[in-house]
Amino acid sequence: MVERLSTGITGLDELLDGGIPRGSSVLVVGGPGTGKSIFSMQYIIEGAKQFNEAGVFVTLESNPKNIYWNMSSFNWDIRKFQDAKMINIYRMKLGYNADPKRVEERIDEELNVISSLVKEIKAKRLVIDSTTALGIWFDKALLRAMLFRFVDYLKELGCTTILTSEVSNAKTQLSAFGVEEFVTDGIISLFFTPPYRSIFVRKMRGTAHDQHIHPFEITARKGIYVKPKETVLWEAIK
Numbered sequence: 108m109v110e111r112l113s114t115g116i117t118g119l120d121e122l123l124d125g126g127i128p129r130g131s132s133v134l135v136v137g138g139p140g141t142g143k144s145i146f147s148m149q150y151i152i153e154g155a156k157q158f159n160e161a162g163v164f165v166t167l168e169s170n171p172k173n174i175y176w177n178m179s180s181f182n183w184d185i186r187k188f189q190d191a192k193m194i195n196i197y198r199m200k201l202g203y204n205a206d207p208k209r210v211e212e213r214i215d216e217e218l219n220v221i222s223s224l225v226k227e228i229k230a231k232r233l234v235i236d237s238t239t240a241l242g243i244w245f246d247k248a249l250l251r252a253m254l255f256r257f258v259d260y261l262k263e264l265g266c267t268t269i270l271t272s273e274v275s276n277a278k279t280q281l282s283a284f285g286v287e288e289f290v291t292d293g294i295i296s297l298f299f300t301p302p303y304r305s306i307f308v309r310k311m312r313g314t315a316h317d318q319h320i321h322p323f324e325i326t327a328r329k330g331i332y333v334k335p336k337e338t339v340l341w342e343a344i345k
């Protein structure tokens with residue numbers, strides 16, 4: 108029996124036969140503003156809140172202040188969990204370097220930092236938001252090798268990992284660079300066809316997952332919540 112980890116996102120576990128297989132890595136894919144960062148933070152916060160599981164949130168955004176700002180409308184007490192050593196937030200900064208060899212070294216250095224952050228609080232959950240920023244530094248062949256190494260390394264840490272990927276069209280694109288989907292165990296796509304948001308579990312290894320697209324909402328009180336009983340047609344999504 109595969110041990111499953113609850114996503115902490117209302118309604119989603121039901122689509123995943125109980126949750127994400129523990130230790131796997133899942134790509135959360137969507138266009139701008141589809142809810143990737145909120146999804147990721149909710150995963151970490153609810154892990155701490157409901158299941159007493161520590162989590163590390165790695166951001167590759169330019170300014171970590173944006174995280175607090177972006178999440179401020181939710182009642183998540185991010186700082187309280189940080190103080191309690193239940194959550195580590197880390198900004199991964201590769202810096203500009205034209206030499207791919209040097210960028211590779213920098214990624215290894217950053218992976219070591221992430222590893223110590225995970226060990227420090229015995230994290231069970233890990234988020235990398237977003238992996239798209241990694242792609243700026245490599246051509247496709249190198250990127251594929253890098254991502255393999257990256258995800259492989261993260262697997263060693265024993266966490267269940269969410270990686271986000273920004274695409275311009277989540278209906279046709281499985282990831283930003285077309286390689287991430289091969290190195291992860293699961294793919295969850297997020298759509299925003301105004302005014303409707305929806306979610307689709309595209310793949311989840313070892314899981315008899317739901318095959319339909321379902322609407323979800325974002326509210327200040329509940330964060331993201333999925334409506335597993337309602338479905339959306341593929342044709343209704345843009």
Ligand SMILES: Nc1ncnc2c1ncn2[C@@H]1O[C@H](COP(=O)(O)OP(=O)(O)OP(=O)(O)O)[C@@H](O)[C@H]1O
Pocket residue numbers: 137138139140141142143144145146177180181273325326327
């Ligand atoms: N309190 C709230 N209630 C309802 N909707 C909200 C609330 N806070 C944020 N949102 C919605 O969530 C969107 C942002 O979500 P999020 O930052 O997770 O998106 P993202 O996919 O990470 O985007 P990006 O590609 O820019 O990183 C906002 O554009 C807004 O539509």
Ligand SMILES: [Mg+2]
Pocket residue numbers: 143144145236
């Ligand atoms: Mg984001």
